[in-house]
Amino acid sequence: MRGATATSSPARGGRPRRNRADTKAGYAFLTPWLLGFGLLTAGPMLMSLYLAFTDYNLFRAPTFVGLDNFTALFSDPRFLKSAQVTAVYVVVGVPVKLAAALAVAVLLNARHRGQGTYRSMFYAPSLIGASVSVAIVWRAMFIDDGVADRIQQLLGFPAGGWVGDPDMTMPMMILLAVWQFGAPMVIFLAGLKQIPAELHEAAAVDGAGPLRRFVSVTIPMLSPVLFFNLLLETIGAFQVFSSAYIISGGTGGPADSTLFYTFYLYLKGFTEFRMGYASAMAWVLVIVVGVITAVLFRTSRAWVHYTGDVR
Amino acid sequence: MVRTRTTSRTRTAAVQVTALAAASALALSACGGGSTASAEAAPVATDRDIQLSLVWWGDDDRAGRYEEAVALFEEKYPNIDVQTQFQAWDDYWTARSTEAAGQTLPDVMQMDLAYIHQYASNNQLLDLSDQLGVNLDTDGYDDGLLASGAVNDGQYGIPTSTNTLGMIVHQDILDELGVDAPEEGLTWDEYDAWVREVSEAGADAEPRVYGGTDYTGTLWLFIQWLLQQGKAAFDDDGTPAFTEEDLVAWVERTQPLRDDGVFYPVSRTKQVEPLTGLQVNEAATEMTWDNMTAGYSANAGTENVDLLPVPTGAEGSSQFWKPSMLLSASSTTQEPDAAAALIDFLVNDPEVGEIFGTSKGVPAVAEQRDAMEVEEGSIDDKIVGYEDHVAERVTADTPLPGEGYGVVEVEFKRLGEELAYGNITAEEFAEQWFASAEANLGGA
Numbered sequence: 016m017r018g019a020t021a022t023s024s025p026a027r028g029g030r031p032r033r034n035r036a037d038t039k040a041g042y043a044f045l046t047p048w049l050l051g052f053g054l055l056t057a058g059p060m061l062m063s064l065y066l067a068f069t070d071y072n073l074f075r076a077p078t079f080v081g082l083d084n085f086t087a088l089f090s091d092p093r094f095l096k097s098a099q100v101t102a103v104y105v106v107v108g109v110p111v112k113l114a115a116a117l118a119v120a121v122l123l124n125a126r127h128r129g130q131g132t133y134r135s136m137f138y139a140p141s142l143i144g145a146s147v148s149v150a151i152v153w154r155a156m157f158i159d160d161g162v163a164d165r166i167q168q169l170l171g172f173p174a175g176g177w178v179g180d181p182d183m184t185m186p187m188m189i190l191l192a193v194w195q196f197g198a199p200m201v202i203f204l205a206g207l208k209q210i211p212a213e214l215h216e217a218a219a220v221d222g223a224g225p226l227r228r229f230v231s232v233t234i235p236m237l238s239p240v241l242f243f244n245l246l247l248e249t250i251g252a253f254q255v256f257s258s259a260y261i262i263s264g265g266t267g268g269p270a271d272s273t274l275f276y277t278f279y280l281y282l283k284g285f286t287e288f289r290m291g292y293a294s295a296m297a298w299v300l301v302i303v304v305g306v307i308t309a310v311l312f313r314t315s316r317a318w319v320h321y322t323g324d325v326r
Numbered sequence: 327m328v329r330t331r332t333t334s335r336t337r338t339a340a341v342q343v344t345a346l347a348a349a350s351a352l353a354l355s356a357c358g359g360g361s362t363a364s365a366e367a368a369p370v371a372t373d374r375d376i377q378l379s380l381v382w383w384g385d386d387d388r389a390g391r392y393e394e395a396v397a398l399f400e401e402k403y404p405n406i407d408v409q410t411q412f413q414a415w416d417d418y419w420t421a422r423s424t425e426a427a428g429q430t431l432p433d434v435m436q437m438d439l440a441y442i443h444q445y446a447s448n449n450q451l452l453d454l455s456d457q458l459g460v461n462l463d464t465d466g467y468d469d470g471l472l473a474s475g476a477v478n479d480g481q482y483g484i485p486t487s488t489n490t491l492g493m494i495v496h497q498d499i500l501d502e503l504g505v506d507a508p509e510e511g512l513t514w515d516e517y518d519a520w521v522r523e524v525s526e527a528g529a530d531a532e533p534r535v536y537g538g539t540d541y542t543g544t545l546w547l548f549i550q551w552l553l554q555q556g557k558a559a560f561d562d563d564g565t566p567a568f569t570e571e572d573l574v575a576w577v578e579r580t581q582p583l584r585d586d587g588v589f590y591p592v593s594r595t596k597q598v599e600p601l602t603g604l605q606v607n608e609a610a611t612e613m614t615w616d617n618m619t620a621g622y623s624a625n626a627g628t629e630n631v632d633l634l635p636v637p638t639g640a641e642g643s644s645q646f647w648k649p650s651m652l653l654s655a656s657s658t659t660q661e662p663d664a665a666a667a668l669i670d671f672l673v674n675d676p677e678v679g680e681i682f683g684t685s686k687g688v689p690a691v692a693e694q695r696d697a698m699e700v701e702e703g704s705i706d707d708k709i710v711g712y713e714d715h716v717a718e719r720v721t722a723d724t725p726l727p728g729e730g731y732g733v734v735e736v737e738f739k740r741l742g743e744e745l746a747y748g749n750i751t752a753e754e755f756a757e758q759w760f761a762s763a764e765a766n767l768g769g770a
Contacts, residue, residue, distance in 0.1 A: 073427040074448035158597045179593030181747060265416055266740070269596045270747040285420045287733050287766070288444075 067294040077291065084295035094296070096271050097279035100185070104275065105252040108189040113244055116196035117237075120203035121229075134204070141197025150191070150261035154178055157187050178262065181272035188273060191258055199244040206240030207233070238319040246311055253304050256281070276300060367456040370663040376406045378664055379432035383418035385621075388685060395678045399671045406664055419732065426450045431656035433665045437483045438651055439474060443564065443729040445654070446477035452655040453480035457666035463674055466691035474649045474724050485649030486673050487687030490720060491550055492616040492712060493637075497630040499535055499610045503527045508611065510634055514551065517637040518583055524610050525588045538611040539603045540589040542580045543742015545735045546648075547613055547636070551576060553646065553722045554639025564728020565768040570756040577745065577752035584746060592746035601625055616712055617650050617687040620705045629705060633712040635719055643719035650687030684709040730766035737762040 042049075067084060069077035088094050123134050143149055156162045158176040168174050177183035210233060218228045234241075256277045259267065267274035267282065276296070284293030370376075382392060389412050396408045411432070413421055419441065425431045431450055445451050458464055464472055464484065475483030495507050505527055508520045517538075524537030541547050549559040558567040583589050590603035603609030605625035612622070613636055623631045635643055653672060655665040672678055679694025684706045689695045700707045727735075741759055744750045750758070 073423050074444065074450065159594070175593070176597055179591075179596040181749075264596075264599045266743075268740070268743060269593070270744050270749050271740075285423060286416070286736060288423055 063294040063297055066291050067298050069291045071290040072288040073290055084292050088295060088299065093271065093279060097274045097276045100274050101253060101276040103185060104188060104255060105249060108192045109248045109252050111189060112193045112196055112248060113199055115193050116199040117203050119196060120200045120207055123204055124207040138197040138201060141195045147257065147261055150258040153191050154262045179269055181270040184272045188259065199248060202240055202244055206237045210236045235320045239321055242315050242319045246308060249307065250304055253300065367460040368663055370461055370667040372405055374405060376661050376664045377409065378406060378434060378661060378668055379409045380434045381411045381432045382436035383415045384412055391681050391685065394681050395672060398677055399668060429658050431658060433659040433661060434653060434655050434668050436651050437654040439649060440727055440732040440735055442483050442652060443477055446482040447729055449657055451482040452657045452659060452662055453482060454655065454666060455481045461663050461666035462670045466693060471647060471649060471690055474726060475652050483652030483654045484669050484673055485652050485690050487650045487689050488647045489615040489617045489650040489687040490645050490647055490713065490716060491546065491613060491636050493611055493613045493634040494604060494619055494622050495632040495634055496604050496610050496626060497632055498628050507632065508634065512637055514637040522588045533608055536590040536603060536609045538589060539609050540584065540746055541613050542577055542745060543739045545738040548576050549725055550636055551639060553644040554641050556641045559725040560728060563768045566763055570760055573756040573759065574752045577755045592743060615650060616709055617684055619709055620685055623705050633708055635716050642721065644722040645716055645720045646722040646724045647720055648724055688713050728767060733766045734763050
């Protein structure tokens with residue numbers, strides 16, 4: 016986008032010579048990234064777009080099948096199951112995670128001794144959360160007689176690990192995601208710091224209590240940051256893979272309860288050798304995430320307030 | 327004018343450079359390669375350095391054994407350097423399929439009956455027929471066993487060892503419960519009744535123990551059961567030779583045990599993966615390939631395990647030998663002669679037989695079998711003894727799975743799991759599996 020503006024600006028006059036040199040230098044600096052993007056991202060994406068319309072098993076040359084892969088998707092019960100599993104994860108997981116991140120950010124925003132230490136401590140899980148080892152530990156916590164099982168027995172709930180229970184694996188996965196609230200939390204914290212103290216003071220003078228100030232001052236002032244986090248987390252949640260892979264032992268089980276969209280895509284491509292089908296799935300995901308992002312942007316006009324925005 | 331000439335001269339120069347580079351590349355590859363996959367087999371060269379890659383699936387234990395065997399090979403052929411790599415079963419096939427797509431399969435690899443058709447009929451593997459009698463000696467082989475590595479008249483894999491299905495019995499658990507081991511030669515129904523008896527006896531044990539694990543989702547056991555009724559598993563084109571009704575019957579016959587919670591619970595199975603109920607000392611029997619006994623015993627922490635034949639049907643046991651694994655060479659290898667020599671060494675050398683013992687199954691070649699130092703009463707001894715003992719029960723030919731078998735085997739297991747969770751009926755099991763078979767078997 017910026018490149019396009021830069022190249023078109025000389026035509027409008029001003030400082031053409033200087034600009035052209037800048038543009039060249041700019042592209043020169045961009046070259047490593049452009050090469051990487053072209054070879055490792057754009058190239059494979061175009062290839063997968065082509066493969067989505069073919070039957071390709073990795074061994075034989077792809078044969079063109081038109082829209083067959085796409086039509087087959089919607090009569091595949093496991094595809095529908097994977098879409099459902101992912102939808103639940105996104106719709107429940109993202110708001111819960113954002114709420115947790117915001118709550119912790121508000122607590123860490125207050126002035127206390129050693130607040131810096133707390134911030135680091137709360138951020139730590141996110142640094143390691145996506146790693147394989149944490150997924151392994153998570154699994155260990157939720158098996159029979161694991162930490163979670165012990166706690167629920169203490170509280171008088173029926174015994175039993177969550178790992179082997181298809182009804183409990185989704186809450187387990189969502190908890191793992193929520194626990195990694197650090198990234199949105201830090202962004203929220205930065206957003207909170209930007210809210211001018213005068214607004215809170217003025218509201219307090221007008222007799223608003225803490226809750227009222229949170230709802231009427233903090234939330235609107237924070238809405239751009241909230242919107243940013245919502246977008247990022249939603250897109251990220253659609254792509255959940257590695258934790259599900261580890262926790263289900265590479266099967267998406269038990270009984271397909273952790274068969275996330277990207278995971279089913281992987282199974283189709285690399286264990287069933289249906290690369291065409293998997294590519295079609297990938298493009299459906301791109302389109303769905305694109306549409307959801309567009310819808311979020313549309314609705315954002317109604318609830319996101321930018322400071323100095325006079326629309 | 328001038329400008330054009332410069333350009334054309336530059337272009338000519340560029341073409342010349344390219345041609346030169348191509349020619350030297352050819353020359354280099356001729357020097358380095360010696361022969362290509364299509365060239366005639368010749369005794370492996372000893373006058374130049376050769377690099378080979380070798381991959382297998384397995385655990386650390388197997389890796390240690392392979393390293394030892396490879397060191398011996400490199401001692402015998404000082405000019406050959408073997409690079410090794412290994413993965414666990416699932417990752418192994420993911421890596422190989424990706425390599426196959428990029429035409430970069432390793433020179434020598436462990437191969438399985440479930441995948442050999444897929445790789446061979448897509449021209450990924452080297453036909454070793456030319457190498458027989460040159461670098462590869464198969465005189466010690468049983469013809470039927472060797473044939474399991476043949477696809478469309480080519481010899482694409484050499485079986486390293488054999489196994490057959492068996493029932494592993496955890497004697498410690500049975501002793502504790504005071505229950506006798508199942509009798510040899512019992513029928514499937516009698517076995518199920520025995521499992522029920524043990525699970526009832528073990529209901530109050532801490533932790534609770536069970537008579538056996540649900541075997542319904544194991545495709546090979548279903549095939550075994552079919553053979554025992556005089557039915558065939560697959561047609562020549564690799565498609566199922568049985569009907570949906572056969573499959574429904576197989577699934578329904580174990581339904582009462584699932585309904586009554588007699589089998590080792592699937593929720594436990596999912597939690598102890600990749601181990602199994604028997605390996606965590608909570609199930610008394612399990613049916614699997616006999617060479618698995620060593621690993622099972624090690625994980626359970628007891629040598630007090632026994633091997634029994636699988637239950638019988640109308641046609642007796644109808645057990646069959648299966649190559650527990652094969653060795654194949656890649657069709658893109660630059661060193662077919664050396665690759666064949668490595669395979670030859672791994673399957674024939676007596677010292678290699680001693681190194682591996684029965685960990686890959688009982689060695690296919692007599693020299694390797696005889697070289698094993700089998701301690702009386704050891705697990706190796708039990709496995710060798712079992713294969714000797716069941717030899718008379720082995721009456722069926724090896725059912726040769728065709729292309730796509732690996733995929734439908736995974737699907738069979740997954741449906742077995744859905745069944746155990748009570749999510750599908752026997753009819754749905756059969757219907758869904760046949761849908762997968764139609765999409766994947768017979769080179770579809």
